[in-house]
Amino acid sequence: MTDQTPLVRIEGLSKHFGKVVALDNLTLDIARGEFVTFLGPSGCGKSTTLRILGGFERPTSGRVILDGEDVTSQPPEKRNVNMVFQDYALFPHMTVAQNVAFGLELKGMNKSAIRRRSDEIMSFLELESYAARYPVQLSGGQRQRVALARALAPDPSLLLLDEPLGALDAKLRGQVQQELKSIQRRTNKTFFFVTHDQEEALTMSDRIVVMNKGKVEQDGTPEELYFRPASRFVAEFIGETNLLSGRMRGTEGDKVVMDWEGTTLLGKAPAGLPAKGEPITASVRLEKLGFSVERPQTANAVQGRVVGRTFLGSRMAMQIAVGEGNALLKAYVDAETGRSVGTDPVWIGWEADNMAVLNN
Amino acid sequence: MNDRPELFRGNRIFLACVYWAFVLYVFVPLILMVVMGFKDSKFIGFPIRSWTLDWYTGVFADAEVLSTFGYSTAIAVLSTLISVFVGIWIAVMLEGRRFWGRTAVFGMTVLPALVPGIISAIAFRIYARWLGIEPGMGAIVWAHAVHNVPFVVLVVMARLSTLPRSQIEAARDLGADPLISFIRITLPYLVPAILGASIFCLLLSFDDFVRSFFLGGYEPTLPVLIFAKLRSGMSPEINAIATIALILTAAIGIWAERFTRRMNKET
Numbered sequence: 001m002t003d004q005t006p007l008v009r010i011e012g013l014s015k016h017f018g019k020v021v022a023l024d025n026l027t028l029d030i031a032r033g034e035f036v037t038f039l040g041p042s043g044c045g046k047s048t049t050l051r052i053l054g055g056f057e058r059p060t061s062g063r064v065i066l067d068g069e070d071v072t073s074q075p076p077e078k079r080n081v082n083m084v085f086q087d088y089a090l091f092p093h094m095t096v097a098q099n100v101a102f103g104l105e106l107k108g109m110n111k112s113a114i115r116r117r118s119d120e121i122m123s124f125l126e127l128e129s130y131a132a133r134y135p136v137q138l139s140g141g142q143r144q145r146v147a148l149a150r151a152l153a154p155d156p157s158l159l160l161l162d163e164p165l166g167a168l169d170a171k172l173r174g175q176v177q178q179e180l181k182s183i184q185r186r187t188n189k190t191f192f193f194v195t196h197d198q199e200e201a202l203t204m205s206d207r208i209v210v211m212n213k214g215k216v217e218q219d220g221t222p223e224e225l226y227f228r229p230a231s232r233f234v235a236e237f238i239g240e241t242n243l244l245s246g247r248m249r250g251t252e253g254d255k256v257v258m259d260w261e262g263t264t265l266l267g268k269a270p271a272g273l274p275a276k277g278e279p280i281t282a283s284v285r286l287e288k289l290g291f292s293v294e295r296p297q298t299a300n301a302v303q304g305r306v307v308g309r310t311f312l313g314s315r316m317a318m319q320i321a322v323g324e325g326n327a328l329l330k331a332y333v334d335a336e337t338g339r340s341v342g343t344d345p346v347w348i349g350w351e352a353d354n355m356a357v358l359n360n
Numbered sequence: 361m362n363d364r365p366e367l368f369r370g371n372r373i374f375l376a377c378v379y380w381a382f383v384l385y386v387f388v389p390l391i392l393m394v395v396m397g398f399k400d401s402k403f404i405g406f407p408i409r410s411w412t413l414d415w416y417t418g419v420f421a422d423a424e425v426l427s428t429f430g431y432s433t434a435i436a437v438l439s440t441l442i443s444v445f446v447g448i449w450i451a452v453m454l455e456g457r458r459f460w461g462r463t464a465v466f467g468m469t470v471l472p473a474l475v476p477g478i479i480s481a482i483a484f485r486i487y488a489r490w491l492g493i494e495p496g497m498g499a500i501v502w503a504h505a506v507h508n509v510p511f512v513v514l515v516v517m518a519r520l521s522t523l524p525r526s527q528i529e530a531a532r533d534l535g536a537d538p539l540i541s542f543i544r545i546t547l548p549y550l551v552p553a554i555l556g557a558s559i560f561c562l563l564l565s566f567d568d569f570v571r572s573f574f575l576g577g578y579e580p581t582l583p584v585l586i587f588a589k590l591r592s593g594m595s596p597e598i599n600a601i602a603t604i605a606l607i608l609t610a611a612i613g614i615w616a617e618r619f620t621r622r623m624n625k626e627t
């Protein structure tokens with residue numbers, strides 16, 4: 001897209017429900033054609049943000065700018081934004097075709113244009129053979145696609161999706177995730193997706209906004225969030241990780257030196273440097289820890305003893321007691337290596353770039 | 361543990377007896393009424409020596425009965441239309457909204473259904489005279505409509521409360537203003553409730569005696585006609601009229617019940 005101005009500008013958005021602060025001064029830009037995911041635990045304000053964007057809720061303060069126009073006080077029917085609801089909200093007394101045509105009719109299109117557009121979108125989502133069915137006669141996955149078709153038909157500039165896969169079983173979910181992502185790519189539409197499932201967010205998004213208690217915790221690509229979490233909350237919320245609690249010792253180049261269980265470790269520095277001697281936490285992913293009998297050449301190396309293992313098919317999760325035995329590390333190794341490790345002390349090594357020192 | 365089943369069985373038999381006694385108590389008079397309509401004699405009572413259909417053919421030949429039937433039907437249809445229109449309006453205004461005085465409005469809406477018939481009939485009569493409304497069809501329709509509104513309101517409110525909020529939001533999201541989303545989404549959703557309430561109102565109006573009696577002009581409704589005929593002496597013709605009315609209302613009631621149940625299942 002040639003247009004570089006953001007599609008959506010959220011400026012200082014706050015929403016209070018009585019004493020509950022659902023959103024606290026949220027500021028955010030969404031670029032055109034982006035697949036943005038709002039991720040966070042239950043009650044962190046994801047749906048509230050979406051509902052404000054859709055026009056179903058008025059913010060307590062702040063503005064929403066859509067395509068350069070302030071839409072904060074516009075009712076939903078005036079906005080060129082459509083929503084896929086968590087319960088799909090298909091109209092039960094209308095067929096699939098009538099559901100899809102609903103938004104087109106209200107745009108004042110003529111009959112043949114409506115026909116053409118709804119046929120186009122239904123064939124795009126492979127729904128032609130269900131056109132004459134009623135929503136009760138469809139499976140969960142089919143309903144989900146009808147909801148998507150209905151929302152896409154009027155050609156909105158922004159599509160809002162509030163946990164649209166929550167009602168699907170695990171297997172179908174994975175399949176629909178891929179489908180959604182590919183639909184987004186092919187239509188080149190801006191998708192604003194809400195979920196509390198971190199795996200889903202990592203799979204589908206160009207960009208993830210992690211929310212906590214009405215505030216943005218971190219905003220970045222899935223890789224950034226996964227390998228360079230900005231806070232303990234993000235590190236714990238996304239994927240499984242080892243959290244090491246130690247003390248700040250100093251810096252070495254752009255790295256932080258940290259005291260942990262009687263050794264010194266090197267890690268990537270956080271945005272604001274903690275003072276010397278302060279307690280700090282570092283995060284290192286399970287798959288970044290390497291096993292060896294000899295001391296490895298990595299920047300960080302500690303010796304420990306395997307105290308537990310869990311067989312996971314192609315790989316094994318190992319628990320290693322380190323130092324005096326009161327610190328536990330978890331690591332993934334391939335099943336072969338996992339079986340060969342005995343009760344003798346082993347070396348665990350990892351690179352400084354794979355450990356993020358966090359602001360608590 | 362051992363004597364429990366015994367106890368249960370005793371209870372069950374007792375309950376079954378009570379149930380059947382109740383059924384008999386309700387249905388024997390009805391059965392007697394129907395049977396007497398076929399008796400070939402002017403006097404109601406046993407023994408029945410010979411049978412006839414004359415009373416029924418008489419009903420269908422009786423111009424007065426037929427026109428009264430039409431009159432009652434017209435009153436029922438008109439009053440139902442008014443009750444349904446007003447009832448939906450009030451239900452939509454009350455359901456899911458909070459405003460000052462909501463409870464008071466709700467209470468006043470339901471009140472007409474709770475006031476004893478004779479009292480509300482007299483009140484209507486006085487009020488009608490005060491307003492200068494002549495006794496007759498208009499007055500009866502008005503009284504029936506007011507009396508039936510609460511049933512429409514309650515049934516429609518119950519159905520409305522089960523309409524997911526997301527349905528209306530989805531309609532608004534796709535470009536419908538509040539009025540269009542009411543017409544295209546809310547109303548279709550309410551159809552089973554509206555149908556059920558309409559049938560109930562029709563039957564209530566058709567069946568009403570007290571209000572029709574107090575507010576009627578020279579032309580009697582069917583229950584009022586039956587009452588008038590009774591005063592000039594009981595005859596099997598009345599049984600025949602009553603049986604026809606019974607069959608008609610029961611048929612409509614059963615059909616409506618099954619129809620609304622099917623519609624409820626579908627949505």
Ligand SMILES: Nc1ncnc2c1ncn2[C@@H]1O[C@H](COP(=O)(O)OP(=O)(O)OP(=O)(O)O)[C@@H](O)[C@H]1O
Nearest residue numbers: 017020021022041042043044045046047048049196
């Ligand atoms: N209509 C409302 N009235 C009162 N409080 C509300 C209302 N809607 C949301 N809240 C509160 O605002 C906060 C944020 O709610 P929101 O629905 O945005 O959470 P969420 O992130 O979508 O959570 P979930 O993952 O459970 O859907 C919650 O504490 C919730 O209780």
Ligand SMILES: [Mg+2]
Nearest residue numbers: 046047048162
């Ligand atoms: Mg939510």
